Structures are given as C-alpha cells and as structure tokens.
Amino acid sequence: MNLLLLVVALGLAGAAPLEDYRVCQPHSRPWQVYLHGGGGSCSGALIDKWWIVTSFDCAPTSDRTIASLGEHDVTVEEGTEQHIHVADVIRHSPYRSPLHSLAMVRLASPARFTKYIQPIPLPSRCPKPGETCYVSGWGSTIPNQYEPPKHLKCITVPVVDDQTCMNTFSDFLFWSPGMICAGQANTDNCLSDRGSVMVCDGRLQGVDWFTNGCEDPADPSVYTKLCEYRGWISDVMDRYTPTLSTEIPKVTK
Structure with a gap:
C-alpha cells in the first residue's frame, strides 16, 4: 500500500511541476508590450498611447509587426489584449553604433488605456548603484x-x-x-x-x-x-506623433 502511494505521489509530481517563480503576477506590468509577426518576437514598454520604447535589437523591420498590449500568456487569447499594427520605427542614430541601443515604435492607432494596459512614466533621475x-x-x-x-x-x-x-x-x-x-x-x-x-x-x-x-x-x-535619453525621446514624440485623423483600425490575431 505504501509503495502504491509513493508511485501515485511521484506520478502526480511529474505530471504537475511547480510553477516557475520567475513568472510575473499576471498583468502586474501593464506597460509591457509583445512585438511579433515580423519574423521574430521581443518586447518593449508603452510610454504613451502612441509610443513604445525598445532596444535597437528589437526594433521591427517589417510593417507586418503587431504590438500586443495587455498580454501575459502569449500563447492564448486572454480577453485583455489589444493588437495594433506598428506604423513607424525610429532608431537612435548613428545606426548600429556601439554607443547607442534604442528605438521608438509608433503604433498605427492609439492604445486604449484599461486596467491591463497603462503607460509607464519615463525617469526623472538616474538609478544609483545598489538600487x-x-x-x-x-x-x-x-x-x-x-x-x-x-x-x-x-x-x-x-x-x-x-x-x-x-x-x-x-x-x-x-x-x-x-x-x-x-x-x-x-x-x-x-x-x-x-x-x-x-x-x-x-x-x-x-x-x-x-x-x-x-x-x-x-x-x-x-x-x-x-x-540620458529623455530629450531624444521627447523630440521623437513631438516630431512623429500623428493626428487622430490618420488612425488605422486595430487588428486581431
């Protein structure tokens, strides 16, 4: 009997492994954006209803790229998402320089803010060692x-x-x-x-x-x-943010 209980316990343990503790609390990062559909996937941060900040390496190169907001599990539709085409990408120059790795991604239509989709503020100071x-x-x-x-x-x-x-x-x-x-x-x-x-x-x-x-x-x-890039980010937003008359409808997966 004890042997049977042990076998059952081991079987259950194998069938239901412990959840990775590094998985975020669902929707605890409402600014996180999943960029996909243009030949790869990566992420960035929503800072405004039109704009995402990401790395040079992540910057999309295809107009087929979609920004999915309100995501947690990207393999299922959770009902919290907004899927919006990418309209423009501005990389910090000089391109492919070892001195910079930054890009701004403009959405084709503005995000609608919900409890699952919120922008994150830009820094007002620089981080300190040990923080x-x-x-x-x-x-x-x-x-x-x-x-x-x-x-x-x-x-x-x-x-x-x-x-x-x-x-x-x-x-x-x-x-x-x-x-x-x-x-x-x-x-x-x-x-x-x-x-x-x-x-x-x-x-x-x-x-x-x-x-x-x-x-x-x-x-x-x-x-x-x-x-160190607040000025550049603000300049890009001032120069490239469209008027609402240029909106393009959102798309679904």
Missing part, C-alpha cells in the same frame, strides 16, 4: 538555455556601478555613457528577451542591450540608460 530594480520580458531566465516565449517573466536585480560592469566586458564590448548595468552573482540575472525592460522606483530606466548574465550569471547585464 533594486525589476526586469520583465518573455523568454528564458536560465543561462545558456533557450525557452520559447509564453508567460511574462520577472526578475529582481541590483544596479551595479559602471567600473564593476566594465571589468566584466569581453573584448568586443565597448563602454558607453548610455549604458547602465544590473545583476550580479547569487541573483536572478538572466532574461533573454530582446527588448526586456528595467523598472526602478516605478519608472522606466532601461531596455535590454547585452544579456551578459545569460552567458555567465556572475556578470551584470547591460541596459540602455534611459535617463
């Missing part, structure tokens, strides 16, 4: 292991001082004042989503640049230091 921040995105949180996107993941990371970060750089990486680093040994330091976003004190402070922590968990990962 606790939160990174979210779709992808693997296990170093050197691919995982297809499904649930939104969240990790907690400490901001690392610039010199400590530079000391971990490989030969092909060059330091830029537009970089900020976060994560260290003995922390969850990997989220392999191009365009994952870093939030500190309730404000958007970074987008993914180099996921060094996914190659070696002892190394901090590199993010774009968005507090």
Whole structure:
C-alpha cells in the first residue's frame, strides 16, 4: 500500500511541476508590450498611447509587426489584449553604433488605456548603484538555455556601478555613457528577451542591450540608460506623433 502511494505521489509530481517563480503576477506590468509577426518576437514598454520604447535589437523591420498590449500568456487569447499594427520605427542614430541601443515604435492607432494596459512614466533621475530594480520580458531566465516565449517573466536585480560592469566586458564590448548595468552573482540575472525592460522606483530606466548574465550569471547585464535619453525621446514624440485623423483600425490575431 505504501509503495502504491509513493508511485501515485511521484506520478502526480511529474505530471504537475511547480510553477516557475520567475513568472510575473499576471498583468502586474501593464506597460509591457509583445512585438511579433515580423519574423521574430521581443518586447518593449508603452510610454504613451502612441509610443513604445525598445532596444535597437528589437526594433521591427517589417510593417507586418503587431504590438500586443495587455498580454501575459502569449500563447492564448486572454480577453485583455489589444493588437495594433506598428506604423513607424525610429532608431537612435548613428545606426548600429556601439554607443547607442534604442528605438521608438509608433503604433498605427492609439492604445486604449484599461486596467491591463497603462503607460509607464519615463525617469526623472538616474538609478544609483545598489538600487533594486525589476526586469520583465518573455523568454528564458536560465543561462545558456533557450525557452520559447509564453508567460511574462520577472526578475529582481541590483544596479551595479559602471567600473564593476566594465571589468566584466569581453573584448568586443565597448563602454558607453548610455549604458547602465544590473545583476550580479547569487541573483536572478538572466532574461533573454530582446527588448526586456528595467523598472526602478516605478519608472522606466532601461531596455535590454547585452544579456551578459545569460552567458555567465556572475556578470551584470547591460541596459540602455534611459535617463540620458529623455530629450531624444521627447523630440521623437513631438516630431512623429500623428493626428487622430490618420488612425488605422486595430487588428486581431
């Protein structure tokens, strides 16, 4: 009888593995956007009803790309989403420079804000070393292991001082004042989503640049230091935000 109970218990354990603790509380990041349909997938952060901030590496190259807002599990339709075509992409110049990794994505029609879809404020100051921040995105949180996107993941990371970060750089990486680093040994330091976003004190402070922590968990990962780009972001929004007369209808999956 005891042997039978043990077999049943082991079977149940195998059939229902524990949930990954790095999965975000559903819809706890209402600014997170899933970009897909243009030959790949990645994410960014909604900062305005028209605009998403993401990394250079994530910037869509196809007009077939769709921005899905209000997502948690990207493999099912949850009834909370809005799916909107991407209309324009503005990359920070000079393109493909080691000095910048930032892009703005304009939606073809404005997002409707709901409890599941909200913009995140831009930074009013720069993060400080030792400050606790939160990174979210779709992808693997296990170093050197691919995982297809499904649930939104969240990790907690400490901001690392610039010199400590530079000391971990490989030969092909060059330091830029537009970089900020976060994560260290003995922390969850990997989220392999191009365009994952870093939030500190309730404000958007970074987008993914180099996921060094996914190659070696002892190394901090590199993010774009968005507090240094407020002027550029505001200029893009002023120059490229359309009037409502140019709206294009939303699409469904």
